Amino acid sequence: MRALDAARALLPGRQDYADLPRTWKGDLVAGVTVGIVALPLALAFGVSSGAGAASGLITAVIAGVIAAVFGGSNIQVSGPTGAMVVVLGPVIAAHGPGALAAVSVLAGVIVVAAGLLKLGRVVTFLPWPVIEGFTLGIAVIIFLQQVPAAFGVKAGSSSNAAASAMQGLGTVSPAAALAPAALVVLVALIMLAAPRIHPQIPGSLIAIVVASIAAQVLDLPVARIGSLPDTLPAPVMPSLDWATITALAGPAATIAALAAIESLLSARVAASISDTGPYDADRELLGQGLASVGSGFFGGMPATGAIARTAVNIRSGGRTRLAAITHALVLLAVVYLATGPVSRIPLAALAGVLMVTATRMVSLATLRSVIGSTRADTVVFFITAVITVSFDLIEAVAIGIAVASFFALRSLVRSSGVHREEIPGPAQDGDEHIAVFRLDGALFFAAAERVLERVSAIRNADVVIIRMSQLQVLDATGARVITDIVNALERRGITVLIKGIQDRHLALITRVGVLESLRHHKHLFAELPPAVEHARSHVVRARAAGHPGPDAGPGPDPAEARAEAPAAPRRNE
16 A cells, blocks of 8 residues: 555645646746747757757657656756756767667666656755866757857867867867857857846847847858658657667766756755645656656657756746646647748857856856865866766766765764763872773764774773763674774773663664673663763772772672673663
8 A cells, every 4th residue: 555655645636736826827928938948959959969950859859748748847947958058068979869768768668667666865965166067067068069069160079068169179170160169159148148138038039039130131051950850750769779878878877867866956946936835856856767767768869857947937927837848839830830030040049048047057156155165075066067067977976976975985084083081070089090982973883993093092090980971872893993992901901881772772782792892781871970980989999909000900709799680771961
């Protein structure tokens, strides 16, 4: 029954459209607005990936509808994105355009599996500097990928965006580069000026229209998008033989990871800036995976949630899934009614749109926030960004997480430690032979050795009290170190008392052997005053019996020699 309820929660339901009777007008307006904004982006991302403008448009239509219906966010808008273009370019270059459908389906299946396995919350483990560094790196790559088109030349053969851009610039002819460069500048100026006039003006669409008219009227020698299909292609199952699967398994896994990360980050941001309720991370993965599978059947690209288009949806009044569905229908209308004018759009104009889009992906305020936070976060941010641009996106995220984890562990070690305390209350004779140590924070593999050295170095003590009530984190290494401390001190004749073992640590401490290492079962206490009283009585007995000293080996404890039933440890105060 529980499994059935969990499966039902991942499927569309009436509750998805509960607010539709009062929001449908705003949803339709928002959908049309987003469709207008998405048109030049879909075309540009399709061209930039190497799949073609038609592929970008098909992805925005098919994936846009499927993700809107099956996804976990009420306001997320999905389609081709810049991050996906960065990954797809090398895949298409290496395996050809024919691999696009297969890799889309494979990546989609992986994302669907992640949703069914309830892995949606994994993205919350990504540190903020890693996310921002990754975003900055993608923005740089997208910008560099447009440089050759901005000057009317082909990109270089290198798979690295910076090297490819430099190779392309080496073939630039000043005369031939003038027209495309002028269109890029024109598009950029319009896109930058439009929001200053009114936030709702679709600057990218206006820039594309103006640039296309200018190129047509002036008969500029610039490359155009070219012919586009005037209908949606029939769905076709891509060839997925074993050789294809093995060849594309690696790229598909990379695309799936990127799609999951970007979609969930976008949905999380959308939920934080809107009042449309929370999102279901696992259902979002299911919807995005199905969207990529469906897009692949129609010859489209893998899709992800698009934060820029989602933000436009929210600002335009979108409140339900109808807005995202309407956006896809607007683009579908373009396929059937306007492919002629669209085919004459200059590629340089699309390059200008993506260049401006790339510069907007990371704001100066965000850069200042990251760099002004801590030195460790700044290092993580720049390492992730540099590796993203220089090597590989997924490697960048993995290395960024590893570096962030190192700094987090270092910070945790610094906040943890062992502190010697004074015995509470009035001092008594013999208290100088009692040492009280308090374990704070986390006692785990990275901090354990320091605690061992600190406590084991004690001198001129007959009794050591180890306080554990303030210990927040304990792993097997830390528990083993406590055992080593007890054994080392007992071998030197120093009696060890343990106080305040927490209930959540008791099972681990028992299994590792901490309790067995104590000289007597009565050396375990729940409160500090009884532990101090017992330590003082031990010091008195040791001095009265002429105990040779703490480093002469363990001596008898007559008061504890009688066998008694073990006392169960109690919760700390």
